[in-house]
Amino acid sequence: ILITAGPTWVAIDNVRVISNVATGKTGILLAEKLRHLGAKVTLLLGPVQACCLNEQIKLIRFKSFEELRDKLVTELKSRKYDIVIHSAAVSDYKPSKIYLQKVKSGIKNWRLNLVPTEKIIDLIKKIDRSLFTVGFKFEPGAKNKELINEAKAILHRSNLDLVVANTVANKKYRAFIIDGNQIYGPLLSKEVLADKLIRVVRENLWKN
Numbered sequence: 221i222l223i224t225a226g227p228t229w230v231a232i233d234n235v236r237v238i239s240n241v242a243t244g245k246t247g248i249l250l251a252e253k254l255r256h257l258g259a260k261v262t263l264l265l266g267p268v269q270a271c272c273l274n275e276q277i278k279l280i281r282f283k284s285f286e287e288l289r290d291k292l293v294t295e296l297k298s299r300k301y302d303i304v305i306h307s308a309a310v311s312d313y314k315p316s317k318i319y320l321q322k323v324k325s326g327i328k329n330w331r332l333n334l335v336p337t338e339k340i341i342d343l344i345k346k347i348d349r350s351l352f353t354v355g356f357k358f359e360p361g362a363k364n365k366e367l368i369n370e371a372k373a374i375l376h377r378s379n380l381d382l383v384v385a386n387t388v389a390n391k392k393y394r395a396f397i398i399d400g401n402q403i404y405g406p407l408l409s410k411e412v413l414a415d416k417l418i419r420v421v422r423e424n425l426w427k428n
Contacts (some may be wrong), residue, residue, distance in 0.1 A: 221259050222301045223247050224292065224308035226266025228285040232332065233319035237284075241379060242309030244268040246356075249414040250305055251277050257418070262301075264291055284310045289340050296347045303421065304344050305354045307384070311337055312368060345379045354417070356381045362387045364396070364406065371398040381424060384417060399424065 225247020229237035234334060243366055244265055251263045255274050261341060262278040263270075266288065273279060282288045294303070305425035313334040323330070337424070341355050355378060357371050362385075371385035395413045396405035404420060407413040 221253075221254055221305065221307045222262045222264065222295055223251050224255070224264045224288065224294075225310045226268045228266055228288050228311045229283050230285050230311045230314040230337070231318050233321065234313055235322045238311065238313075238315070240307075240309050240311070242268070243327050244262070244270070245413065245416075246336065246410050247305070249271065249308040249410060250307070250417065253414055253418060262295060262299075264288065264295070264308070282283060285314065285337055287406075290363075292340065293343060293347065296344065296351075301351060302425075303354070304340050305350045305417075306344065307356045307360065308340075309337070310340050311409045320368070339378070341378045341380070352421065353378075353380050354378045354384065354421065357383060357385045358386070359387050361389050364394075367394075367395055368403060370399060375400070382417075382420065385411065386413070387394075 223282050226244030227242040229239050231237055232420040248265065249272060251261045255261045255277050262280065264271055264282060267283045280291055282291055314337050316333045316335045344351060344353050355374055357374055358369060359367055367387055368408045375383045381399065383398045384395055385398060393409055395407045396403055398415055404408040404416060407416055
């Protein structure tokens with residue numbers, strides 16, 4: 221099983237980046253639980269702390285969007301995986317221009333032009349159609365219907381097997397698991413989500 225987790229960086233200049241506040245907790249939880257169940261797990265983990273990770277989990281670190289994309293593609297092409305759980309919080313935008321040196325401070329009006337990044341999730345099935353693939357969609361403050369509809373759109377667009385749609389509203393976590401036929405949830409903690417997602421993945425693999 222290959223799991224991606226944590227934030228990605230995109231460079232502004234050679235010392236500044238744009239990132240997000242993802243912690244990687246869900247992906248780390250899944251990696252630990254799946255390893256405990258006997259799975260061979262590779263964790264592609266972004267620039268977050270990974271204290272006391274099970275030493276039997278193969279850990280590959282990345283920082284930038286490009287590092288995640290390249291290392292994911294390399295892993296999928298060089299090793300045989302059965303399942304990919306893509307929970308990393310991937311940057312949706314990057315600066316159209318990257319400055320090779322640090323831009324000096326004191327500029328009163330520095331405008332950055334952002335352009336979309338490619339969708340890493342769309343690369344997975346193109347490399348190996350047989351992979352059971354789980355995607356994630358985070359939408360802060362979203363109501364249930366909006367969250368589920370967005371997850372269904374990603375499910376079909378990226379040819380996924382499952383999508384986890386999650387949100388934080390009023391400081392409370394809420395998630396749903398969506399496949400082609402069923403909706404599971406709401407799941408009210410990352411721990412509960414991880415346990416339920418593992419069960420749903422196993423049930424789907426048994427059916428196939």
